[in-house]
Amino acid sequence: MSEQFYDIIGDTHGCYEECLQLIRTCGYKNGIHPENRTLVFIGDITDRGPDSLQMINLVHWLVYERKTALYVPGNHCNKLYRYFKGNRVVINHGLETTVAELHALSQDENQLIKRKFMQLYEQSSLYLVLDHGNVVCSHAGIKRQDIGKNGRQIQSFVLYGDVDHQSTKKGQPPIRRDWALNEKRTMPWVIYGHTPVISPRVVNATINIDTGCVFGGKLTAFHYPELTFSTVSSNQPLQVDKFNSYEHEETIDDYK
Template identity: 35%
Template sequence: MQNQESPIIKVDSRHQSGPFDIIGDVHGCIDELTTLLQQLGYGVRFTGTGNDRRTVTSAPPGRRVLFVGDLVDRGPNSPDVLRLVMDMAAAGHAHTVAGNHDHKFLRWLKGNKVKVSSGLERTIAQLEGEPDAFKARTLEFLNRLPSHAWLDAGRLAIAHAGIKESMLGRTYPRAHEFGLFGDTSGRVGPDGLAERFNWAADYRGDTAIVYGHTPVAEAQWLNNTLCIDTGCVFGGKLTALRWPERQIVSVPALGTYAELRRPFGHPPARPAKPSEC
């Protein structure tokens, strides 16, 4: 596909208020996503095939869905997840931030050189039967996703991997990178994966941060932050947070679609610098 520059996307959306239903990492798990949405009171129906395939959605009065990213890769049907999310967004029923997997898939769609791994190979294979118009629409949609969203008069923020208080509402490169990947060292750990730290262990902000990226067995609040990636694609659950009610709603995975390369749970906190000890 033709290369396309990424626009600077507004992340300060404090004027947008809830109620919201915030959904964790989907990773192509369309059946679980449809079930969860229906449990939350949304209507979802697929119609047509090929160029005419689309979704018809409805939402409970006043409510919208917020997706924390990683819509694609690893799971059984990333194209239909994208189709559903894009149609919900077009209908005004949903808002999405970018995940690191979405970002890598976007780079592939643009024709950039990327390592086809970590589930991207499944998304590419699933995309083979899709019309060119769908691929072009997907590129345009992903190209306009923010790295985080600051919402509800500053009371709530969503980001894929997390966000520091000082980064809220900011679009500089480090804030964008943190939203996609969280707190990393730039090194590879003993497990062959990128070394991560639990940024939430040090968070003390008034804004509630809801994020994904790191699969956990249960969604539990920590320092006014909540990770809602409960590992659906790895055989866990797909989880939503109803806001402002702070009610957690989950549906079990219907299968194990990908191998978990490290255990469920948060990484360790970043070690203190010697001068801080």
């Protein structure tokens, strides 16, 4: 049984420079790791940040040309996909920056990016079960009881999180439940992002690695099976109000 090695990268949201730096920090040269490690992007690679299209190029290149990366979609990816398909979507919540980048391109360049992104999205799994089932990667997380399932509700949870529709008021941002707090501390590891936190949040063998790079935090990679993190600091201005904090914090050292 060969052990598999992963570097799982949190929400990049168009922070291409920081992403390149993080990949280099992880030891990749020209998209390849000398010890055959694999990158995993956990979604929301576009919107809000400065270089969403470069992120699409990079992830597509790593996944399809270098074949050294895996990708799962996030809610922003889902919306961009619907935009590319020609569905009627509201261009807000960061999509406007990606659309502005697209408008600055020639028609041919536009088509190429669209083709790459649609391939990435259409061929992606909703979530990834890795290392013989010991690690699951999902954009907004997944309850362990739902691993292996694929219905509409699971799709919504994986992309948008555990949204409390009843408590969410009209016109207000969706209220998200703290699903990870109610999980049992058992395997597999669940690695996810979606909700910005200042430092990786470890609870019940789940880890949120969205450290809000686009909001001036940092970009985080979780190394498996080493159970360590690498980070690069953001080039963006810090927006403190975008970050969530939690009680009952654990640390990764509690698992070693």
